[in-house]
Amino acid sequence: MQTQSTISRQRATGEKSATAGQADRNRVRPMAFWFTTVVIVFELIAGSAWNLLTIDWVEAQLDHLGYPDYFAYVLGVCQFGAAVAIAVPGFQLIKEWAYAGVLFLWGGAVVSHLALGDGPESWGPPLMFLVLAVVSWTLRPADRRLQATRLRRDRSADAGQDSTGRPETRPRAWAVSAGLVVVLSAVSLLTLPAAEDITDEWAVERGWVDEQRP
Template identity: 30%
Template sequence: MKLTYRITTVIFLVIIFLTAITDITRMEFVAKPVKHLGYPDYLPIMIGSGKLIGIIILSMPKYTRFKEWAYAGFTVLFVSAATSHAIVGDPIGNVLAPLFLEAVLLVSYISMVKTLSMDKR
């Protein structure tokens, strides 16, 4: 379980780091969908900043209650993104992409919880 936790967490953190950079720099391929979804131009900067904070928290070596909050925050982000794309009628790929990231995040979270419960024995 510990290996599953580490692998999924590292994969997730790398992907999120790359998307955080593109959010903060408001690259065209980020700004255009944000406008299409009807959100303000400054939203990617806020989301990217939140992603960087979440990355730092999830990278911490020991379990803390903050990790639970980071997992919850990312879940809200991905469910909101999928819902937003679905509401405006975007293609199914746009809806499923954030849900794929949520699935990776969920595997990371479940394996973390199982690893913690095995360590307590």
């Protein structure tokens, strides 16, 4: 009887530990998702502002890589669209396209710089954002994933979905996402002058321009 009681206590302790570990993972996962997501969304919005306003850094980089100048406007529009698609709730299929697009964007930047023999100061940042995008995509919650209708219905309670398998689009979720995009856009525009000064120095240091432009 004593042995059975000991086994029961050990089993109960193990179950409590497993439950506590699962609870910790359930807290860490959404925090890691939102951290990586906010970082890549901010980078996409900032990159969109830099490209659409075509700062000197963008011109120097495109010239160095051999891309046409108009490519900046194509990138700028796509970057902002991807940022919005990733930030807002719902639209799982568009989110998959957006994640795929940013993987091509930053992966292409890494390959382009490596092909020209550039150092890690050039291909390191896009590689970092590429990794963060993969982490964000991997950790995205169930209501941001493409799943079979049957699985959605079975997990509707946990995934924040209704009985039809469609993700809930609560006004609060939309307000938070829209506010995030607006705030990050404002920060990108307000910090643009400082970013121009810093990136002008980078272009000179890397030999992409002969001297810092006035």
